[in-house]
Amino acid sequence: MFEELSLKIDAALKKITGQGRLTEANISDTLREIRRILLDADVNYKVAKDFIDKVKEKALGKEVIASITPGQLITKIIYDELVELLGGGHSEIFLNPTGATIILVVGLQGSGKTTFSAKLAKRLKERKRKVLLVAADIYRPAAIEQLKILGQQVDVPVFSLEQKDARLVASESLKYVKEKGFDTLIIDTAGRLHVDEEMMKEVADIKEIVKPTETLFVVDSMTGQDAVNSAKAFNETVNFDGIVLSKLDGDARGGAAISIRSVVGKPIKFVSNGEKLENLDVFYPDRLASRILGK
Amino acid sequence: TGKAQIDDNTLDQIEEILITSDIGAETAEMIIDNLRKALKSEKDRSVENVLRLIKIELSKILIDSNNKSQSFIKPYIIVVVGVNGVGKTTSIGKLAYNYKNLGYKVIVGAADTFRAAANEQLEIWAKLAGVEIINSNKGADPSSVVFETIKRAVDENYDIVLIDTAGRLHNKTNLMNELSKIKKVIKKFSDSAPHETLLVVDGTTGQNALIQAIEFSKVIELTGLIITKLDGTAKGGMVFQISKKLKIPIKYIGVGEGIEDLQEFDKETFISALFELK
Ligand SMILES: Nc1nc2c(ncn2[C@@H]2O[C@H](COP(=O)(O)OP(=O)(O)OP(=O)(O)O)[C@@H](O)[C@H]2O)c(=O)[nH]1
Ligand SMILES: Nc1nc2c(ncn2[C@@H]2O[C@H](COP(=O)(O)OP(=O)(O)OP(=O)(O)O)[C@@H](O)[C@H]2O)c(=O)[nH]1
Ligand SMILES: [K+]
Ligand SMILES: [Mg+2]
Ligand SMILES: [Mg+2]
Numbered sequence: 001m002f003e004e005l006s007l008k009i010d011a012a013l014k015k016i017t018g019q020g021r022l023t024e025a026n027i028s029d030t031l032r033e034i035r036r037i038l039l040d041a042d043v044n045y046k047v048a049k050d051f052i053d054k055v056k057e058k059a060l061g062k063e064v065i066a067s068i069t070p071g072q073l074i075t076k077i078i079y080d081e082l083v084e085l086l087g088g089g090h091s092e093i094f095l096n097p098t099g100a101t102i103i104l105v106v107g108l109q110g111s112g113k114t115t116f117s118a119k120l121a122k123r124l125k126e127r128k129r130k131v132l133l134v135a136a137d138i139y140r141p142a143a144i145e146q147l148k149i150l151g152q153q154v155d156v157p158v159f160s161l162e163q164k165d166a167r168l169v170a171s172e173s174l175k176y177v178k179e180k181g182f183d184t185l186i187i188d189t190a191g192r193l194h195v196d197e198e199m200m201k202e203v204a205d206i207k208e209i210v211k212p213t214e215t216l217f218v219v220d221s222m223t224g225q226d227a228v229n230s231a232k233a234f235n236e237t238v239n240f241d242g243i244v245l246s247k248l249d250g251d252a253r254g255g256a257a258i259s260i261r262s263v264v265g266k267p268i269k270f271v272s273n274g275e276k277l278e279n280l281d282v283f284y285p286d287r288l289a290s291r292i293l294g295k
Numbered sequence: 296t297g298k299a300q301i302d303d304n305t306l307d308q309i310e311e312i313l314i315t316s317d318i319g320a321e322t323a324e325m326i327i328d329n330l331r332k333a334l335k336s337e338k339d340r341s342v343e344n345v346l347r348l349i350k351i352e353l354s355k356i357l358i359d360s361n362n363k364s365q366s367f368i369k370p371y372i373i374v375v376v377g378v379n380g381v382g383k384t385t386s387i388g389k390l391a392y393n394y395k396n397l398g399y400k401v402i403v404g405a406a407d408t409f410r411a412a413a414n415e416q417l418e419i420w421a422k423l424a425g426v427e428i429i430n431s432n433k434g435a436d437p438s439s440v441v442f443e444t445i446k447r448a449v450d451e452n453y454d455i456v457l458i459d460t461a462g463r464l465h466n467k468t469n470l471m472n473e474l475s476k477i478k479k480v481i482k483k484f485s486d487s488a489p490h491e492t493l494l495v496v497d498g499t500t501g502q503n504a505l506i507q508a509i510e511f512s513k514v515i516e517l518t519g520l521i522i523t524k525l526d527g528t529a530k531g532g533m534v535f536q537i538s539k540k541l542k543i544p545i546k547y548i549g550v551g552e553g554i555e556d557l558q559e560f561d562k563e564t565f566i567s568a569l570f571e572l573k
Contacts, residue, residue: 039320042501045311109524109552110380110497139552141388141419146412149433153411193527220380224317224501226529247379250464252503275379275409 007071022062022070030074031056041255041292044228047262055081079289085258086285087267093214093242095129095184100177102185102210106203106238107218108230109191112246114143116218116272117188118150119280124184125156132182134173135160136206137190147188154277166190170206187212194233207238215240216269219256221248227256228263235264242269245283249273253292301331301340309349316532316569317501322539326352346570353566356535360519360544360560370402370448372456372481372488376474376515377495378507379462382523382549384413386495387459388420389549389557399454401426404444406437406477407461417459423554427453437461437473438480445484458489465510478515491518493546496533498524504533508541517541523549526556530569 031052038048058077064070095101103120105113114137121131133151135158137143144160151158159173170187177185187210192199207215217240219227234240245257248271257268268283306327313323329352330345337344373390375383387403394401403421407413408431421428429444431437441458448456460477463470481488494517496504511517522531525548534545545560 036320039314040502042317042503045314108499108527110382112380140416142412142415145415146410149411193524195527220497220499222378222497222500222503224499224504224529224533225315226317226499226527229528230499247464249467250378250503251466251506252501256501 011071022059022064022074024056024060027056027059027074030070034074034078037293038255038258041253042222042224042227042259043255043292044225044259044263047228047259050262051081051085051258075293079293082258082289082292083285085261086288087261087283091242091267091269092282093216093269095124095127096213100183100185101129101214102187102212104187104189104207104210104212104215104238105218105244106189106215106234106240107191107244108193108220109140111191111218111220112244112272113137113191113218114147114150114188115275115277116216116244116246116270116280117147117186118154118156119272119277120270121151121156121186122154122277123280124186125154129184130182131156131184131186132173132177132180133158134169134185134187136166136169136173136187138164138166138169139190143188143190150277166202167205167209170209174210185210194230194237200233200237204237214242216242216244217266218244218246218272219260221245221254221256222250222252223256225259228259231260231264235266240264240266242267244268244270244272245288246272249279253294254288255292257288258292301334301345305342305345306330309345312570313532316530317504318532318535319502319505322356322536326356350566353535353569354562357538357562357566358542358544359562360546367454368485368487368490370445370453370456371490372445372448372458372484373491373493374458374460374477374481374489374515375493375495375521376460376511376517377462378464378497381462381495381497381500382521383407383462383495384416384420384459385552386493386521386523386547386549386557387417387457388424389554390547391421391426391455391457392424392554393557394455394457395424395426400452401455401457402429402444402448402453403427403457403459404429404440405431406440406444406458407431408433408435408437408440409461413459413461420554438476441477441480442483445481445488449484465507471510471514474511475514489515491546492516493519493521494543495521495523496531496537498522498531498549499527499529500533502533502536505536505540508537508543512541512543517543519544519546521545521547521549521557522560526550531565532569 431440
C-alpha cells in the first residue's frame with residue numbers, strides 16, 4: 001500500500017545513513033514531503049501543520065526495524081493517524097423508530113444537496129420508509145422542478161408550495177406529514193454562502209421550525225482551503241450532525257474532508273459519487289485516507 | 296539572519312496567505328523564491344514594499360485578458376463548459392443579460408439535456424435576460440440542440456449565441472467525447488467557431504481546478520475562464536496555476552446569484568483581494 005509515498009519518503013531519508021532511530025534531524029525532509037502531499041490534496045494549511053506535528057511526535061524515537069523501511073514505518077503512522085482523524089468506523093444516520101425522522105440538507109451553492117436528497121430518499125424508501133421530499137429552495141431557478149423530477153425518478157412524492165417563503169414550506173410540510181402518514185422527511189434547502197447573514201438566518205430558522213433528527217452538510221470533494229471557513233460557519237449556525245462528501249467520482253483527492261473533520265469534529269456519513277441516483281455510499285475512512293495519500 | 300535576509304516570519308505569513316488562497320504549494324514556493332531574489336536588490340524591506348513586490352510577482356503570472364474583441368463575427372458563438380455545479384447556467388444567464396443590454400440580439404441553446412430541470416432553469420434565465428432560447432428535451436442529443444440553435448441564429452440574424460452544456464467531470468471519457476462532438480457540430484458552421492469557449496471554475500475549488508482546465512483544454516480549445524462564487528471567502532488562487540500552465544486569461548468573475556453579478560476580470564483588484572481579510 002502507498003508504494004509511491006513510501007518510496008518518496010525513503011528517498012527523503014536516503015540522505016541519512018546508518019541510523020537506527022527516527023530523529024528530528026533525519027525526518028525533517030520527510031515531514032516536508034508529507035506536508036506537500038497534504039497541501040496538494042487540499043488539506044487546509046493550518047490543519048496540515050497540526051497534523052504534521054502529531055505525526056512527528058509519533059515518529060520520533062521510533063526504532064527502524066529490519067523488516068520494514070523507514071518510509072513504510074512513517075507511511076503507516078500517517079495512514080493510521082488519518083483514519084483515526086476521519087472517524088474510526090462508519091456511522092450512518094439515525095432513523096427514528098417511533099416518530100418521524102426529519103433530515104435537513106444544507107450547504108453551499110452547487111455542492112450537490114438536491115441530488116443527494118433524492119439519493120437518500122431512494123435509499124430510505126428501499127428500506128421501507130415512507131419518505132417525503134420537501135422543496136425548501138425557493139430561490140434557485142427551477143430548483144423545485146429539479147426536485148420534482150428527481151422525486152419522480154425515485155418514486156418519492158415532493159412537497160412544495162407556490163409561496164416564496166422557505167420557512168412556511170418547512171412548517172407546512174410538518175403538517176402534511178402528519179396528515180398523510182409519512183415517517184421520513186428529507187428537506188432540500190437552497191445553496192447559501194456562509195457569509196450571507198440573511199440566508200444563514202433563514203436556515204437557522206428552518207432548523208428551529210422542523211427540529212430535525214439529523215442535519216447534514218453537503219460538501220463538494222473538490223473544495224479547497226476555504227472548506228474550513230464555510231464548514232465552521234455552517235456548524236456554528238445549524239450545528240450539523242454529519243457531513244456528505246459529494247462528487248467523489250471525480251479525481252480530487254478530497255483533503256477538504258480532513259480539514260472539515262478537524263475543525264468541526266463531525267462524522268462523514270455519506271459519499272456521493274455520481275450523478276445517478278444510486279451513486280450513494282456510506283463513508284469508509286480507510287478509503288479516503290488511501291485516496292489522500294495516493295493509494 | 297543578516298541584513299540581507301527578510302525574516303522568516305514574514306515569509307511564513309506570505310506563504311500562508313498564498314496557500315490558503317488555493318494557489319498550490321509549488322506555485323507558492325516559486326513565488327516566494329522569486330520574491331527572495333527580488334528582495335536581494337532592495338534596500339527597503341518594509342511590509343509595504345514586500346507586499347508591492349509580491350504583487351508584481353503574482354501579476355507576472357496572470358495572463359492579461361482582452362475582453363474587447365472588436366471585429367465581430369456573426370453569429371458570435373460562445374460555449375460554456377465545466378464540471379458539475381460550478382455556475383455555468385447562471386453565468387450564461389448573466390452573459391445573455393449583459394450582451395442584450397449592449398444592444399445585441401442574443402440566443403441561448405439549452406444543450407444540457409441531462410441534468411434534471413436544466414432546461415427549465417435556463418428558460419427562466421432567458422426570460423429574465425429577455426433573450427431567445429432553443430429548448431431541449433431531457434435525453435435529447437446535445438449536439439442536435441447546438442445545431443438547431445446556431446441554425447436559428449444564422450437564419451434569423453442573431454449576433455450572439457450562448458451554448459449551455461451539461462456539467463461533466465473531466466475524468467469521464469464518454470461525457471468528454473460528447474463535448475468534442477458538440478465542437479464538431481459548431482465547426483460545421485464556421486471553422487473559426489466557437490469564437491469563445493469559457494471554462495467555468497468554482498472559486499472555492501482547490502487543486503483539482505488545474506486538472507479540470509488541462510483535461511477540458513485537451514478536448515476543446517479554451518479561450519477564457521469564469522471564476523464564480525467569489526462573493527464568499529474563497530480567493531480563487533488556483534487560477535495562478537492554470538494561467539501559468541495553460542496561459543488562459545480570466546474573463547469574468549461571478550460575485551453572486553443575481554443577473555447583474557458578473558464582472559469583467561480586473562487583475563489588480565483580484566490580486567489585492569488575496570491580501571484582504573473578508
Ligand atoms: N459527478 C457528480 N455530480 C454530482 C454529484 N452530486 C451532484 N452532482 C451534480 O452536481 C450538480 C449540482 O448538484 P445539485 O444537486 O443541483 O446541487 P445543489 O447543492 O442542490 O445546488 P444548489 O441548489 O444550486 O445550491 C448537478 O449537475 C448534479 O448532477 C456527484 O456525486 N457526482
Ligand atoms: N454565490 C454565488 N453563487 C453562484 C454564483 N454562480 C452560480 N451560483 C450558484 O451556484 C449554483 C449552481 O449554479 P448553476 O448555474 O446551476 O451551475 P451549473 O454549472 O450550470 O451546474 P450543472 O449544470 O448542474 O453542472 C446555483 O445555486 C447558483 O445560484 C456566484 O457567482 N456566486
Ligand atoms: K462546488
Ligand atoms: Mg439544490
Ligand atoms: Mg447547468
